[in-house]
Amino acid sequence: MEKIIIIGGGGHAKVVIDILQSMETYDIVGFTDNDDQHLSLCGIPYLGNDAILPALLEKGITKFCVAIGDNRLRKKLFHNLVTSGFKPASAISPFAYVSHHAKIGRGVVILPGAVVNSCATIEDNVIINTLSGVDHDCIIYSHAHIAPGASLTGNVTVGEGAFLGAGSKVIPGIEVGEWSIIGAGSVVLSNVPPNVTVVGVPANKIANRG
Numbered sequence: 449m450e451k452i453i454i455i456g457g458g459g460h461a462k463v464v465i466d467i468l469q470s471m472e473t474y475d476i477v478g479f480t481d482n483d484d485q486h487l488s489l490c491g492i493p494y495l496g497n498d499a500i501l502p503a504l505l506e507k508g509i510t511k512f513c514v515a516i517g518d519n520r521l522r523k524k525l526f527h528n529l530v531t532s533g534f535k536p537a538s539a540i541s542p543f544a545y546v547s548h549h550a551k552i553g554r555g556v557v558i559l560p561g562a563v564v565n566s567c568a569t570i571e572d573n574v575i576i577n578t579l580s581g582v583d584h585d586c587i588i589y590s591h592a593h594i595a596p597g598a599s600l601t602g603n604v605t606v607g608e609g610a611f612l613g614a615g616s617k618v619i620p621g622i623e624v625g626e627w628s629i630i631g632a633g634s635v636v637l638s639n640v641p642p643n644v645t646v647v648g649v650p651a652n653k654i655a656n657r658g
């Protein structure tokens with residue numbers, strides 16, 4: 449089995465480890481984290497902080513998966529690792545449904561119970577979290593996160609780095625702007641501009657994001 453490292457040692461790393469183990473495609477060498485208080489996570493050893501990465505590359509370990517929920521930090525680490533010569537791997541649960549007609553980018557994480565339906569596009573480094581739904585013809589741009597139980601109907605577009613909170617719902621054809629946040633449980637009935645936070649039913653803007 450090909451060797452892989454996990455970047456990040458928080459809660460999201462626990463589920464990514466679980467998925468990679470259930471895929472039976474990769475041998476997880478360990479995880480890195482800049483908090484050096486770790487010893488192991490779900491039985492997977494702590495390797496060190498980011499300073500260890502060049503040595504791992506020299507040993508021929510090239511595959512990585514960034515297991516960090518924060519979209520901006522996940523983007524930064526993804527780019528740093530790709531630029532350094534590492535290769536992103538996707539972690540797709542065997543208990544998710546991903547249509548053969550969907551396009552899946554690099555370093556994508558799809559959790560158990562999620563559905564990615566026909567002709568949807570999921571770009572690089574996106575998280576499709578537990579029990580969420582991305583229906584036909586949706587486009588999820590890089591570094592976005594669809595949180596647990598969020599439901600996107602057909603033809604929804606989610607901009608780079610946007611975050612759709614747990615249980616949020618988006619009606620067909622809506623565009624969610626890049627780096628915007630949709631609050632948990634919100635129902636989005638109209639387009640959301642970039643860099644704002646919207647909440648409620650129907651979702652309304654409560655803040656601009658810097």
Ligand SMILES: CC(=O)SCCNC(=O)CCNC(=O)[C@H](O)C(C)(C)COP(=O)(O)OP(=O)(O)OC[C@H]1O[C@@H](n2cnc3c(N)ncnc32)[C@H](O)[C@@H]1OP(=O)(O)O
Pocket residue numbers: 517577595596612613614615629630631632633634645646647648654
């Ligand atoms: C596996 C995992 O755990 S993945 C992680 C999943 N996480 C989530 O889904 C979290 C989603 N986060 C939220 O919904 C947050 O409440 C946010 C991001 C929308 C807002 O957070 P903050 O910016 O800290 O806003 P804050 O808590 O100060 O609330 C501001 C106002 O909006 C209201 N509000 C906040 N979130 C919501 C919401 N989801 N729905 C309705 N109203 C909301 C608050 O009640 C408050 O109203 P008030 O000013 O009248 O008192």
